[in-house]
Amino acid sequence: MRLTVRTNLAMRALMFCAVNENRTVRKAEIAEACNSSENHLGVVINMLGQTGFIETTRGRNGGVRLKVDPQVLSVGQVFRVFESNVPFAECFAGSENHCPLTASCRLRGKLSIALEAFYIALDDVTLADLVEDNTGLHSLLQLETA
Amino acid sequence: MRLTVRTNLAMRALMFCAVNENRTVRKAEIAEACNSSENHLGVVINMLGQTGFIETTRGRNGGVRLKVDPQVLSVGQVFRVFESNVPFAECFAGSENHCPLTASCRLRGKLSIALEAFYIALDDVTLADLVEDNTGLHSLLQLETA
Numbered sequence: 001m002r003l004t005v006r007t008n009l010a011m012r013a014l015m016f017c018a019v020n021e022n023r024t025v026r027k028a029e030i031a032e033a034c035n036s037s038e039n040h041l042g043v044v045i046n047m048l049g050q051t052g053f054i055e056t057t058r059g060r061n062g063g064v065r066l067k068v069d070p071q072v073l074s075v076g077q078v079f080r081v082f083e084s085n086v087p088f089a090e091c092f093a094g095s096e097n098h099c100p101l102t103a104s105c106r107l108r109g110k111l112s113i114a115l116e117a118f119y120i121a122l123d124d125v126t127l128a129d130l131v132e133d134n135t136g137l138h139s140l141l142q143l144e145t146a
Numbered sequence: 147m148r149l150t151v152r153t154n155l156a157m158r159a160l161m162f163c164a165v166n167e168n169r170t171v172r173k174a175e176i177a178e179a180c181n182s183s184e185n186h187l188g189v190v191i192n193m194l195g196q197t198g199f200i201e202t203t204r205g206r207n208g209g210v211r212l213k214v215d216p217q218v219l220s221v222g223q224v225f226r227v228f229e230s231n232v233p234f235a236e237c238f239a240g241s242e243n244h245c246p247l248t249a250s251c252r253l254r255g256k257l258s259i260a261l262e263a264f265y266i267a268l269d270d271v272t273l274a275d276l277v278e279d280n281t282g283l284h285s286l287l288q289l290e291t292a
Contacts, residue, residue: 003147003235003257011253012245035246075256089149099158100181104282106275107157110221111149114267121260129252136250 007082009036009044011130014078017054017066018131019141024063033141051081070131076123088115153228155182155190157276160224163200163212164277165287170209179287197227216277222269234261 012034017025027045031038045064048054055067087093091108099105131137158180163171173191177184191210194200201213233239237254245251277283 001147001149001229008235083147089154110271114264117267118260118264121263125256
């Protein structure tokens with residue numbers, strides 16, 4: 001199984017914002033530090049804004065900054081939001097599901113339980129856990145203070 | 147995140163074999179019942195044979211049959227085998243990994259723990275749990291006895 005690129009990029013962007021928590025950062029800065037196209041990152045930033053994880057401001061001095069306390073924002077929360085519209089297997093895909101076993105298949109329920117175990121493991125991890133005292137990450141991501 | 151089609155199909159094929167445990171089944175029969183192309187299924191059957199989950203016999207009366215007791219074969223075991231060569235995220239991809247954060251990123255370790263929680267949940271589920279007393283599934287998959 002594979003994580004979506006979108007979720008992966010959302011986590012990179014959030015780590016970037018958390019390392020630079022006291023300033024507004026530009027999309028181009030995140031894209032460069034996180035090795036992403038600005039277009040792809042734009043979609044992710046929109047989603048992060050819609051969920052209230054970051055706030056975006058427009059204009060000359062505009063950009064992105066964290067809207068939630070990294071001590072409070074859990075990785076599980078981010079994953080649940082970003083993965084919620086991706087069907088894990090064909091049988092989670094609604095009208096796109098053509099598996100003939102669906103009506104009598106017990107695997108789907110077991111998969112739902114296993115997926116919940118995956119998310120629960122990430123619910124215990126905060127954004128702060130990923131960045132605090134992580135000097136290596138700070139070296140990679142910290143911008144000069146404006 | 148998405149499960150690979152290969153793992154999904156492996157589970158369908160194993161359920162088919164388990165429902166028809168006392169006979170050798172043909173690839174075409176599995177393909178038809180499980181809504182798969184024979185080519186795609188062929189790859190999965192080869193892998194299931196290599197892992198020792200099924201045995202395949204060639205020739206006119208050849209086919210596929212379960213090689214392990216469904217009470218013993220766990221879904222986690224199948225998933226671990228079939229998913230083992232699929233990188234969950236870019237940072238699991240070895241030489242294909244171009245994430246600039248890798249050296250200092252703590253997310254990867256947390257993802258490994260979460261993935262293990264996912265597999266552990268499936269370790270508790272046997273193939274027998276999926277098919278035993280599942281009359282609906284038997285109606286869908288059971289072949290007439292030869």
